Amino acid sequence: MPRMFMYGEQNSSLSYLTKLSANGVELAEIPHSAHFPMYSNPVAMWERIAEFHSRGKPD
Amino acid sequence: MTDAARGHSAATLYEASPDGLACDPALRSVWPGARAARPAFTGQGIGGDKEDGVSSGSRPTSEQLNLRVDGVSLKVATVRRDGELAPIVFLHGFGSTKEDYADIALQPAFARRPFLTYDAPGCGETSCEDLSKISIPFLVKTAQTVLQHAGIRRFHLVGHSMGGLTALLLAHQDPGRGLSFVDIEGNLAPEDCFLSRQAVTHPSDDDESFFDDFIERTRRSPFYSTALYAASLRHKVRPDAVRGIFESMVDLSDHGDLMPKFLSLPCLACSCTANRTPRCRT
Numbered sequence: 001m002p003r004m005f006m007y008g009e010q011n012s013s014l015s016y017l018t019k020l021s022a023n024g025v026e027l028a029e030i031p032h033s034a035h036f037p038m039y040s041n042p043v044a045m046w047e048r049i050a051e052f053h054s055r056g057k058p059d
Numbered sequence: 060m061t062d063a064a065r066g067h068s069a070a071t072l073y074e075a076s077p078d079g080l081a082c083d084p085a086l087r088s089v090w091p092g093a094r095a096a097r098p099a100f101t102g103q104g105i106g107g108d109k110e111d112g113v114s115s116g117s118r119p120t121s122e123q124l125n126l127r128v129d130g131v132s133l134k135v136a137t138v139r140r141d142g143e144l145a146p147i148v149f150l151h152g153f154g155s156t157k158e159d160y161a162d163i164a165l166q167p168a169f170a171r172r173p174f175l176t177y178d179a180p181g182c183g184e185t186s187c188e189d190l191s192k193i194s195i196p197f198l199v200k201t202a203q204t205v206l207q208h209a210g211i212r213r214f215h216l217v218g219h220s221m222g223g224l225t226a227l228l229l230a231h232q233d234p235g236r237g238l239s240f241v242d243i244e245g246n247l248a249p250e251d252c253f254l255s256r257q258a259v260t261h262p263s264d265d266d267e268s269f270f271d272d273f274i275e276r277t278r279r280s281p282f283y284s285t286a287l288y289a290a291s292l293r294h295k296v297r298p299d300a301v302r303g304i305f306e307s308m309v310d311l312s313d314h315g316d317l318m319p320k321f322l323s324l325p326c327l328a329c330s331c332t333a334n335r336t337p338r339c340r341t
Contacts, residue, residue: 001230001324002239010282016248016318023322028241034282035220035244035253036152038159049217049241050168053147056239 002026004052008033008040026052117142119164119174124208128180128200131192135205136184137177140164145238146173147215150202150222152243153254153304154292156183159219175214177205179222181300190299194307198225199232212236219243220254221308224317231320240324246312247321255312258305270298 005020006028021027028048033040119140126133138157139146147169149160157176163169178185180201181193202225206214215238218226223245230237246252257276263269270292278289311317 001234001237003321003324004239004241006241006243008244008283011244015250019318020322025322032283034284036284036288037243038155038219039284039287042162045243046162046166046168050166052241053172053215053239054168 002056004028008037010034126204128204132188133180134186135177139175140173142173144172145213146175146211147217149176150218150226152220152222154296156295175209181297183295190297193300194303195224195311199228202229213238215239217241218245227321230324234325246308247317249313252309252312255305255308266298266302270301
């Protein structure tokens with residue numbers, strides 16, 4: 001399944017990010033954000049979700 | 060404990076009109092630059108005026124669903140937009156509501172994309188007959204029941220935190236239905252319980268007292284938007300639902316093998332598993 005893991009830049013120290021990337025999970029770091037990108041940076045959040053969906057052909 | 064339904068007004072969001080600048084004259088008089096034209100959502104009572112669960116047109120509709128999960132009666136507050144494509148199902152995090160994703164109705168990139176989002180039991184406008192029954196497994200069953208009621212068989216998932224964990228277990232339990240998954244800091248490991256583990260590190264026999272202290276600690280946290288988040292917690296969450304949610308989140312994060320579950324979600328479109336084909340982008 002195409003998967004993206006989205007996280008805020010303040011949480012970029014999460015220990016498993018490298019493991020996710022190595023296993024095919026797309027990483028999306030959201031600037032000016034921690035755990036709540038929908039509040040801190042919704043523009044970037046929607047852009048990354050839209051880009052992720054636009055590249056797949058999952059329908 | 061019975062959860063009394065809250066009386067929020069329904070249609071509060073607006074979308075751009077097809078002709079761009081049309082606007083309610085009353086709004087224009089007080090806000091000359093206003094571009095909003097009409098409610099983005101239309102409200103429907105239980106049962107509504109839809110047939111076979113399919114609404115006409117592309118405007119989102121808000122609807123209350125009468126459901127039973129594990130013998131518990133729920134009135135689940137939903138917002139959805141139907142269409143031909145597979146919908147995105149949004150599952151909000153603890154302390155949030157379906158409105159976190161309401162702006163999808165205003166996003167041009169998703170203009171043709173159906174979606175469904177709802178308030179989890181214990182949160183927002185959804186009412187729950189027995190708040191003590193709420194846990195992550197209960198939220199997974201709720202998601203399955205909502206999807207069944209909505210007639211949604213295949214879907215894209217977007218889940219945040221508690222909702223990301225719910226989405227992961229939903230996709231894991233029924234791997235033939237999820238088409239993609241955007242996990243917004245959903246729990247994958249013990250380190251992810253920076254909110255929920257407070258049920259263990261700062262225990263209290265009194266749910267109200269625990270929640271008050273939790274809100275204050277969150278408000279003082281030096282991270283983006285935590286003060287904003289804390290300010291709305293009392294409005295969005297029932298204190299009696301917190302313990303069951305947090306304890307199950309901690310248990311699953313510590314012992315639920317979440318990372319292997321996430322990495323092994325199957326890729327439907329190419330009949331592979333994602334961890335065998337790191338660059339699979341279907």
